[in-house]
Amino acid sequence: xxxxxxxxxxxxxxxxxxxxxxxxxxxxxxxxxxxxxxxxxxxxxxxxxxxxxxxxxxxxxxxxxxxxxxxxxxxxxxxxxxxxxxxxxxxxxxxxxxxxxxxxxxxxxxxxxxxxxxxxxxxxxxxxxxxxxxxxxxxxxxxxxxxxxxxxxxxxxxxx
Numbered sequence: 001x002x003x004x005x006x007x008x009x010x011x012x013x014x015x016x017x018x019x020x021x022x023x024x025x026x027x028x029x030x031x032x033x034x035x036x037x038x039x040x041x042x043x044x045x046x047x048x049x050x051x052x053x054x055x056x057x058x059x060x061x062x063x064x065x066x067x068x069x070x071x072x073x074x075x076x077x078x079x080x081x082x083x084x085x086x087x088x089x090x091x092x093x094x095x096x097x098x099x100x101x102x103x104x105x106x107x108x109x110x111x112x113x114x115x116x117x118x119x120x121x122x123x124x125x126x127x128x129x130x131x132x133x134x135x136x137x138x139x140x141x142x143x144x145x146x147x148x149x150x151x152x153x154x155x156x157x158x159x160x
Contacts, residue, residue: 002153003027006120018096021047025056025100026115026122028063034070041067049084052095058088059102117153118146132159 007023010016024044028037045060064081067073073081099122104114113126117139123131132143134151141147147160 002117003030003115003120017051018098021051021053021056021096022098022100023120024048025098026120028060029104029114034067035072038064038067038070038072045081045084049088052093053098054088054091055094056098056100056102058085061085061088113140116140116142116146117151118142118149134159 003023004027007020007027010020010023021044024040024047028040028044030040032040041060041063045057045064048054048057048060061081061084064073065078065085068078114123115121116123116131117134117137118141123140123142125131126140130143131140132147133140134153134157136157137151137153139151139153141149141151141159143160149159151157151159
């Protein structure tokens with residue numbers, strides 16, 4: 001939820017659009033129920049579409065369409081997203097370069113090994129020698145920047 005709260009805070013301040021887009025995309029990688037995934041996909045799609053990131057938006061439109069078998073997406077909404085998907089595919093451009101790869105949704109098993117919980121940015125090196133983990137929440141941090149600090153997720157444990 002820290003990812004989404006950070007994105008909403010940036011939006012209120014008219015903050016960096018690229019950062020907002022990245023946070024919305026990364027939020028879709030978090031483990032959650034299908035109903036909540038749908039909302040995350042829809043939000044990421046809308047933000048990317050409005051920012052003219054059509055390649056990334058098409059990925060999230062496809063994710064919504066793929067939820068058809070779950071029964072949580074109405075037939076009307078599926079039709080709408082199929083049209084969006086085709087339109088985005090035709091435009092085939094991204095106005096902003098993001099540090100998000102749509103293939104990550106296939107490869108990432110746990111967001112905790114993907115994002116630094118302190119900076120909410122992608123970990124360049126997620127090996128245990130380069131990171132420090134909160135024993136309580138399992139949140140992963142970049143070792144050099146956060147070792148010895150209090151975990152931002154639980155506010156209880158000193159990292160390292």
